Amino acid sequence: MRRPHCVAVVLTALVIAACAPGSGSAGSDAGTPDGAGEINTDPASLGEVTLTVWDQEVRGGQDAQIEALNSAFQDEYPNITIERVSRSFEDLQATLRLAITDDEPPDVVQANNGRADMGAFVQAGLLTNLDPYRAAYAWPDRFPTSILSYSSYTEDGVTFGEGSLWGLPQMGEVVGFYYNKALLAQLGIDAPVTWDDLDAALAAAKAAGQLPLQFGNLEAWPGIHLFGAVQSRYTPADQIRDLGFGRPGAEWTTEENLQAAQTLVDWVDAGYVTPEFNGITPDDAWQAFARGEGVFMLGGTWLLADLMDAMGDDVGFTVLIAPGTDMPVATGGTSLPFAVTDATEDADAAAAYIDYITSSDAMKIVTEKGNLPVVEASEQQVSASLQGEAFAAWDAVTGSDGLLPYLDYATPNSYDLLTAQVQALMAGETEPSEFLEQLQAEYESFVGG
Amino acid sequence: MSAAEAQTATSAAAADRSARRERRGAPPGEPRRVGYVYVAPALVIYAVFLLFPLVRAVQISFYKWDGLTLGSWVGLRNYADILADPALRAAFGHAAVLVVFFALIPTAVGLVLASVVARARVRGLTFFRTVIFLPQVVAMVVVAVTWRQIYAPDGPINDVLRFVGLGDLARGWLGDFDLALPAVGMVGTWVSIGLCFILFLAGTGKIPRELYEAARIDGAGPIREFVSVTLPAVRNEIVVALTLTVIAALRTFDLVYVTTGGGPGNATTVPSYEVYRRAFELGAVGSAAAIGVTLTAIILLLNLVIARIGEQP
Numbered sequence: 001m002r003r004p005h006c007v008a009v010v011l012t013a014l015v016i017a018a019c020a021p022g023s024g025s026a027g028s029d030a031g032t033p034d035g036a037g038e039i040n041t042d043p044a045s046l047g048e049v050t051l052t053v054w055d056q057e058v059r060g061g062q063d064a065q066i067e068a069l070n071s072a073f074q075d076e077y078p079n080i081t082i083e084r085v086s087r088s089f090e091d092l093q094a095t096l097r098l099a100i101t102d103d104e105p106p107d108v109v110q111a112n113n114g115r116a117d118m119g120a121f122v123q124a125g126l127l128t129n130l131d132p133y134r135a136a137y138a139w140p141d142r143f144p145t146s147i148l149s150y151s152s153y154t155e156d157g158v159t160f161g162e163g164s165l166w167g168l169p170q171m172g173e174v175v176g177f178y179y180n181k182a183l184l185a186q187l188g189i190d191a192p193v194t195w196d197d198l199d200a201a202l203a204a205a206k207a208a209g210q211l212p213l214q215f216g217n218l219e220a221w222p223g224i225h226l227f228g229a230v231q232s233r234y235t236p237a238d239q240i241r242d243l244g245f246g247r248p249g250a251e252w253t254t255e256e257n258l259q260a261a262q263t264l265v266d267w268v269d270a271g272y273v274t275p276e277f278n279g280i281t282p283d284d285a286w287q288a289f290a291r292g293e294g295v296f297m298l299g300g301t302w303l304l305a306d307l308m309d310a311m312g313d314d315v316g317f318t319v320l321i322a323p324g325t326d327m328p329v330a331t332g333g334t335s336l337p338f339a340v341t342d343a344t345e346d347a348d349a350a351a352a353y354i355d356y357i358t359s360s361d362a363m364k365i366v367t368e369k370g371n372l373p374v375v376e377a378s379e380q381q382v383s384a385s386l387q388g389e390a391f392a393a394w395d396a397v398t399g400s401d402g403l404l405p406y407l408d409y410a411t412p413n414s415y416d417l418l419t420a421q422v423q424a425l426m427a428g429e430t431e432p433s434e435f436l437e438q439l440q441a442e443y444e445s446f447v448g449g
Numbered sequence: 450m451s452a453a454e455a456q457t458a459t460s461a462a463a464a465d466r467s468a469r470r471e472r473r474g475a476p477p478g479e480p481r482r483v484g485y486v487y488v489a490p491a492l493v494i495y496a497v498f499l500l501f502p503l504v505r506a507v508q509i510s511f512y513k514w515d516g517l518t519l520g521s522w523v524g525l526r527n528y529a530d531i532l533a534d535p536a537l538r539a540a541f542g543h544a545a546v547l548v549v550f551f552a553l554i555p556t557a558v559g560l561v562l563a564s565v566v567a568r569a570r571v572r573g574l575t576f577f578r579t580v581i582f583l584p585q586v587v588a589m590v591v592v593a594v595t596w597r598q599i600y601a602p603d604g605p606i607n608d609v610l611r612f613v614g615l616g617d618l619a620r621g622w623l624g625d626f627d628l629a630l631p632a633v634g635m636v637g638t639w640v641s642i643g644l645c646f647i648l649f650l651a652g653t654g655k656i657p658r659e660l661y662e663a664a665r666i667d668g669a670g671p672i673r674e675f676v677s678v679t680l681p682a683v684r685n686e687i688v689v690a691l692t693l694t695v696i697a698a699l700r701t702f703d704l705v706y707v708t709t710g711g712g713p714g715n716a717t718t719v720p721s722y723e724v725y726r727r728a729f730e731l732g733a734v735g736s737a738a739a740i741g742v743t744l745t746a747i748i749l750l751l752n753l754v755i756a757r758i759g760e761q762p
Contacts, residue, residue: 218597420715
């Protein structure tokens with residue numbers, strides 16, 4: 001058995017000595033000045049084109065709107081064929097890296113905003129810079145800066161939230177307080193507008209024997225949202241933006257952030273949040289809220305449809321005004337932006353497609369299918385009161401530039417760190433100061449290095 | 450000339466002769482070159498889908514690679530990081546705890562159950578066998594979703610505790626920093642017991658009743674009977690059971706992913722989960738490969754040890 005052994009050793013050595021991983025990828029031709037030449041904004045003149053589009057709009061209303069827009073686009077421009085590949089968010093997350101480095105990647109992909117995805121793709125030169133199209137299609141006329149910043153990176157992919165544009169989203173999402181109208185009426189309280197109002201309402205609910213705040217954190221991401229909301233009460237918006245986008249110049253270990261962390265602990269101690277919240281799934285939490293367990297629940301607009309179905313007109317949605325200002329501030333973001341790959345030969349058609357599915361007409365279809373359009377929300381006709389409240393909240397937050405990034409955007413490791421740390425903080429395993437020091441260490445090692 | 454030396458000499462001479470006679474005298478069943486042709490199809494598939502990815506993973510583990518751009522050679526740094534990173538060490542520690550719950554406890558319980566059944570005729574044995582084996586048949590994701598509900602703060606376990614007046618013990622099991630890992634481990638115990646029980650039952654089934662009768666006549670009690678008759682007879686089954694369950698424990702991914710996602714805090718992260726997280730969420734493919742290779746090596750090593758235990762008389 002000597003010979004095969006040698007063969008194996010030689011083979012192993014050969015493979016290890018062979019090309020480094022990633023050397024054959026499409027990204028190696030990065031640096032070619034894409035979009036520097038002429039661009040064409042008339043899709044009808046582009047000849048026969050097939051666009052392969054990878055999206056993750058697989059849920060009910062999201063799937064309906066993209067299907068409607070795809071067929072409308074192909075009807076209007078019969079020379080362009082859309083080949084849609086739809087995957088769930090997790091599946092897209094897991095396969096996009098392989099697909100986008102393939103020799104023939106898809107033309108249009110939905111890339112998650114954060115550094116681990118869009119940031120890494122920009123850094124690797126795998127996406128087309130959309131700046132020429134931004135000007136040609138006059139996107140900034142319709143999209144506020146705070147929205148565009150979620151799809152903006154500097155060309156080197158290092159700075160998030162500014163620089164060139166790499167994608168465009170269709171839908172918005174904002175995290176606010178859902179409230180049970182019937183329970184609030186029983187307590188004789190109006191829907192809160194400011195944080196002080198919320199304090200009073202939480203205390204009144206507790207005194208009346210109700211559960212003030214429904215919260216389920218088994219999957220750990222709701223913790224980021226709850227901390228983000230409370231943080232927006234104390235910490236100035238521009239500081240949160242620097243922290244959230246992972247830009248230098250801010251600090252976690254401030255008095256304001258300490259107040260925010262302490263507030264979460266106080267809420268747990270006062271019995272404001274659901275007992276054993278770390279053992280309750282977020283789905284169970286909103287279902288309990290829909291059954292009337294809990295006066296308030298912090299949640300994103302992605303719950304609109306489900307809560308409307310379950311509670312009808314009994315549920316309201318609000319974002320709170322930051323103290324010392326008159327504008328509402330809230331954590332939120334956009335749906336995954338559609339981006340154009342660098343290797344595509346049909347960048348013009350791809351950009352035209354993205355412009356089409358984010359146009360004013362498209363926003364109407366997005367609304368019709370039950371989603372929150374990323375822009376022009378207040379111009380849409382909606383029948384249900386909850387949808388109207390959410391649209392108004394979104395418009396107020398984005399209109400006053402009060403939209404704050406999800407804190408886990410900051411660094412590739414932030415999501416895991418924050419989720420674990422908020423669970424520990426609220427379970428009393430970590431002191432508030434210790435909690436902030438952990439976040440500060442991660443932030444420093446990222447912006448410093 | 451000892452027997453062994455004589456044999457070596459003859460066989461060497463025989464080899465000489467057979468070389469001249471072109472294997473004509475080789476006994477039937479002796480390996481010949483044509484054998485490689487028979488195994489080639491399987492070997493090719495094995496090489497393409499198993500050996501090549503394995504070698505490639507080892508290769509990647511020596512690089513710092515984000516899965517997108519050109520990787521850079523870092524030598525053994527990824528492996529050094531595994532040792533240096535307390536979070537990763539904790540993940541391997543959690544896997545060790547899971548081995549107790551997935552492998553050791555089920556093997557012990559399975560042995561006791563099987564020996565009890567072997568001693569006495571049990572009515573409706575087929576029924577019990579099916580019921581106990583059932584968790585093995587159900588997909589792990591389904592098991593995990595179900596147990597997540599069982600462990601919920603208002604789930605059945607807590608309901609029972611409150612009903613019997615132990616309401617103080619009721620809690621969100623998967624959200625408790627100290628109890629989440631044992632809670633996840635208990636699910637593994639529940640799943641593995643069936644496999645162990647069935648294996649040991651098959652093993653004890655082979656033992657002739659006369660052996661037990663003889664032991665009883667010699668005055669052996671139930672425990673002596675177990676140690677002297679049952680245990681030696683099912684040695685091979687124990688090796689198989691331990692091999693399968695230890696592998697299941699160390700590569701646990703779906704159970705953790707669905708029930709706790711590694712939480713609360715990092716109380717239930719395991720190496721496989723770290724591989725997934727690093728490769729697909731953080732874009733640290735080199736580090737993920739290093740963890741994967743380390744895990745593979747540990748599994749291999751443990752199985753060698755288990756096999757060795759099985760060999761000893």
